[in-house]
Amino acid sequence: MSRLNSTYKANGMDDGVSGDNSLKEESEMKHWLVSFVGLLALPATLLAQSFPTSRDPLKWPFADTSIWNVAIGSGAKYVAAGIPAHDRIQPEEEIIILTPHAPKVNIVQNNAGWDRDKERCESITGKLVESKVPIPTAFSTDPGYLGKTPNQSAAILLEDGHTLIQNQPFHRCGPGGVATSGGSVASADLYGDGVEGSHGGSGLSSLGGSIRSGELGKGGVLRHAIKLTFYAKQAFYYRKDEGDGKPGYRWPAVTADDYANTTTYAGTNPEVQIGSLLCLKPDYNVAGLSTEPARIIAKALRDYGAYIVDDAAWSSVSIEVEWGPAGRVVNEFKTNWGYDLGTKLDAGTPWANDMKSILANLYVVANNSPAFIGGGGVPRQPKAPPFARPRGSGL
Numbered sequence: 001m002s003r004l005n006s007t008y009k010a011n012g013m014d015d016g017v018s019g020d021n022s023l024k025e026e027s028e029m030k031h032w033l034v035s036f037v038g039l040l041a042l043p044a045t046l047l048a049q050s051f052p053t054s055r056d057p058l059k060w061p062f063a064d065t066s067i068w069n070v071a072i073g074s075g076a077k078y079v080a081a082g083i084p085a086h087d088r089i090q091p092e093e094e095i096i097i098l099t100p101h102a103p104k105v106n107i108v109q110n111n112a113g114w115d116r117d118k119e120r121c122e123s124i125t126g127k128l129v130e131s132k133v134p135i136p137t138a139f140s141t142d143p144g145y146l147g148k149t150p151n152q153s154a155a156i157l158l159e160d161g162h163t164l165i166q167n168q169p170f171h172r173c174g175p176g177g178v179a180t181s182g183g184s185v186a187s188a189d190l191y192g193d194g195v196e197g198s199h200g201g202s203g204l205s206s207l208g209g210s211i212r213s214g215e216l217g218k219g220g221v222l223r224h225a226i227k228l229t230f231y232a233k234q235a236f237y238y239r240k241d242e243g244d245g246k247p248g249y250r251w252p253a254v255t256a257d258d259y260a261n262t263t264t265y266a267g268t269n270p271e272v273q274i275g276s277l278l279c280l281k282p283d284y285n286v287a288g289l290s291t292e293p294a295r296i297i298a299k300a301l302r303d304y305g306a307y308i309v310d311d312a313a314w315s316s317v318s319i320e321v322e323w324g325p326a327g328r329v330v331n332e333f334k335t336n337w338g339y340d341l342g343t344k345l346d347a348g349t350p351w352a353n354d355m356k357s358i359l360a361n362l363y364v365v366a367n368n369s370p371a372f373i374g375g376g377g378v379p380r381q382p383k384a385p386p387f388a389r390p391r392g393s394g395l
Helices: 021-041 044-050 292-303 329-337 350-360
Strands: 078-080 088-097 104-110 124-134 154-157 163-167 179-181 184-189 226-230 277-279 306-311 316-324 363-365
Touching: 088 329, 088 350, 124 154, 124 163, 124 179, 226 292, 277 292, 292 329, 292 350, 316 329
Parallel strands: 088 154, 088 316, 104 179, 226 306
Antiparallel strands: 078 363, 104 124, 154 163, 163 184, 226 316, 277 306, 277 363
């Protein structure tokens, strides 16, 4: 489970490597070249058929060089993740509110946090977290949120149309009610790199990598990396001294849980840490899966991968999904497919069996880095197209 660390590192791109301008320029040129070569390498019929020529920043945010938008490359070095079997697959809901012209409200602090004996709406301290934040009056997360103490990491777009404020655990106490959170964590630019955010485990984005409304429906497609959480005690490795020098996490994560140690992060694979990029290898048999939503997820994992962003705090794997004024993925999933996204992995159903197969076949992209996102080489998908509504358009 996430906890709000007292401080976050200022630079989410820091991996201990020198950031001189020449290296940056060289990296950008290499990324442009491999993207161009990758575009040429794809079949013309595929390009004409499926890949968009523009995108809406509200539905497909962040720069085309963002970790969420860069596809895995031919230079990726794969190491079997060996994720131990977990009991369940479940949704974890991200509160995504991208309505910059909605009525402005204040977000005030509650001190309930992840205390199961406290109610967030009954633990308001009155301390101001953020002022004049656009939230539609009708939007509420009470009642109806999943579990007793959900993370509900939030991303809310301000009136300027590009500043995202991020915090957790966010809660709205009924339509038109009090908006409350544990505290403000990070801001980001809707058109920027999309790295830093309010996931207390990793410090990564609340918006980037979230499965959005409509993406897991019939005929859906995910053209971005996604986010997963695992039980740290089963899966995460705590590197104390060698390697990248960052205990319990790796780039692009900017932190680990404040309780991280060799007991709470008790995994045995040094490549599996918070921030690791997981994927399915190119030869994984996506078509062999029984359910369409699993095939949608598997294609995304094959082409873009998934970043580990948090500790689930029990034996479950969580998929980060949207809940906001634009829609609620968990409800859409049940309506579209007739069964719940969340299930015991040994349930024996086609959906559970598909997800077991996917999880058992995950690999770490061991050479994922700021200079070579996704491992470098020819990317499996073209770069994200230009924005249909440029920055400053007023949305």
